[in-house]
Amino acid sequence: MGIFGWLQRRGQKPATTEAEPEPTLAIYASQPALSAIIVTLIGVDAAQVDEIIDVTNQRFGNRHKIVYLTDSLDFMRFRNRGAIFEYLPSALEQKLHAAEISWNAYLAKRWQLLVSKWQPVHVVSYGQNIDAFLAAAPRMTVRTER
Amino acid sequence: MSATLDILFVADVRFEGGTSTALAVEIRAAARAGLRTGLLAIKGPLLGLPFPMHPDLRKLIDDGLTERIDPDMRLAARLTLIHHPTIVENRPTRPLSITTDKLLIVLHHPMYDGAGRRQYDLDRVVAHACDAFGADVHLAPVSAVVRDSLPRLLPSYAHMLEEDWGNLIELDDWPAKPARPPAYPVVIGRHSRPDPLKWPSVEDALLAYPADGSRFRVRALGTDTFLAEKYGTLPTNWELIPFAWDGVPDFLATLDFYVYFHDPAWSEAFGRTILEALATGLVVILPPHFAVLFAKAAVYAEPAEVERVIERFVADPALHRSQCEQARRFVENNHDAAIYGDRVARVMGEEPISTTSNGLFPPLPQRNVLFASSNGIGVGHLTQQLAIAQRLPPDLTPVFATMSYSMKAAVQHGYQAHFLPHHRILEADPEDWNTCLAEELFELIAHLRPAVFAYDATAVFEGVTRTLAMFPDIFKIWVRRPLWQESHRVFLEFSDSFDAVIEPGELAETFDHGPTAAFRKEVFLVPPVLHLDPAERMSRESARAALGVPEGMTVVAFQLGAGANFDLKDLRAALLAEVLRHPDTIALEIQSPITPNAAGLEILGERHRTVELFPSFRFSRAFDAAISAAGYNTFHEQVLGCIPTLFVPNEGDEMDLQANRARWAELTGRGWMMRRDYDLGFAASHVERLLDPVERAAVVRRCQSIVWTNGAVEIARYVEDHARMLRTDWDVTKLGSI
16 A cells, blocks of 8 residues: 555545544554554564564564564664564653653653554563553753753 | 833735835834834735745834734824725734724725726725724825725715825935936836836837837836736846845946836836835836826836837936936935824824834733744754754744754753654554554644744654644644655645745755745745854864864764664765774764664774764864765755865665755865765775865865854744734634634
């Protein structure tokens, strides 16, 4: 499917007697046969990522879509292996930008959204687990002059 | 921390005509009087198109003559002046923490136009100003024309100022023209913002501005295609000059007579342009209804009488001189900016001595600007956004949300960044993906509360527009580059989801006949945007040392992309072979940070090198020539950086019309073009030419002739100005449950 593939479905929908159902917040809502597993890689050494992808792929890849949730900026490591991934800013990034957003509130909401989006049947953790990661997220600090 | 001001000016700073010019004079006069002033910018309902801030007003801020005010600042002002009633015809969409001892609304426009149509609802204007600033409203008409248009019974909490708030002028800026007796052919002139209503009816046009070229030359500043639309074929003795912000005094100095007639449907409140002509000491001929404003300073006539009036002055040099002097004297006595201090004192009921100028003014509150972009397989949109972000002032914090795998570039520049994967890499249905995207973006915006949302992409996704509709108060900008393919036209309908569309300039603009070309008048056009200015590049010596290039070698940089959507494998191989056939060359293949391993580049010997560089332009003085795709950023870098380049357009379906850029370069002598499907057999001759020093020098010379400023600076200033604007351009009372 190309970048414009979704356009064909835009425009006026046929009128129905029943109210339109609310769109479901799930990335595979229209492909119910697909199920997903989230593999978190938080604070994981970049050198280990390839191996983790191999291991998790062997174990879950046949039955599920695997979504890697990473705080690494080395996206090509995932793309080169054709892996699906989502990104959360690392603890260091959060600290650097603590005056710009309330990470504590935002990341809690972000995780809820990711769970709704992917509806994972399992969450597998490498490195810091997601609960500890979210608990450590800072509240917004007062902005200081730059 | 609460700040205090002597005068707070509140204005739609985007007005391009007399309202902004008059305001600029007031601010300058107040500064000269030692008063501390601030400017609260409004985005009012009158201007729908993305006008930038008036340059005179922007300069006053830049020069520190007035403070930029953020709507969230806590302020106390001795006097608040709202310039133009329409800017509060809707309620401000946010509460203000501003108190004022006295509140004036300067009425720059009559309440009714020439056709009797109401121009603003005074009840709403007064009520909204009163609610926003918590003070009674004093109405200050700019002229008797405006005063006469107002109702006798004023709205509650409104009071009428006894004196008119007439326009002022800096006399030094408008030197009197040396008196010289006019002789035929005389030069009749006029100037105004480009608006058909500022011109007379078809019947009157040729009477006021005669077509007889043997006796009259008509010179008009502020014209556009609308004149031909209004009048049909225009006389050959009409010299038409486009609207310009500056150079008006010089223009007026070339005239013998100033003749101003407007459309009967228009009602001129004052006529600042007329005042400028009078200050210049011109004989000014106007329709009789202006007599109440300018008395004996001007001459009044019907359009049919204009020729006779001119004849009278040509025949009588003494009369001409006397009228010129009278005009200048009228302005000196009634409209000299030097009287501003006294006027303010009368309104305040006290001497205009600053009581607030001690101490530092508090800094502007820090605000986030969210840059969102698509571009999974490329770096282009993100790079362009970095160009803007890096030019923002420190009180605006750029944050990035992108679909680009090269997001790391934003983080490495020190910015907060978020990744929004495109549906293609998730193998998701686009509708499902858009639903998720909308939610993800909503949360990000809700937590960041950016003042400005800047979107950079050709494709506009429903997930984006759905979310933006939930945040009507955020100023939304779509930066879209030109040279769209016809298949992209469908995205034009999303223009209305944004408050402003900005189009970075295109060197190959004349080769753009795509979907966006017809809408150029509706967008804010800026010069071509570069991430780095060419002057910011490393010196040739440093760059070659950093790249390890031996002395005497000819470096040909290759930037053909990863070929993910347009396979250039064969062409690349042919070009590399040809370059390397020359013994003194180095083929330097530049990889972007997101070149996939799968690209599997085969290394063809010691003189074939690959290197990951971002931004590669920083090193480009090391290059003697280049072979490159013709994407927006690379193309403009190569040409404006004067790098002799053989352009190989990426002609993939999703791309912009790169072939047109390459063709422009070839036909203007600023590069060459080679197309994959047409020219593969001619690699040798293309490379031969590229390596010819004489040919390269000719290209460099042509490239050096381009006059250019970086559009990124203009976009950054636009973002900066709009990040602090208070909005009254939409009616917050109709917001409903959003």
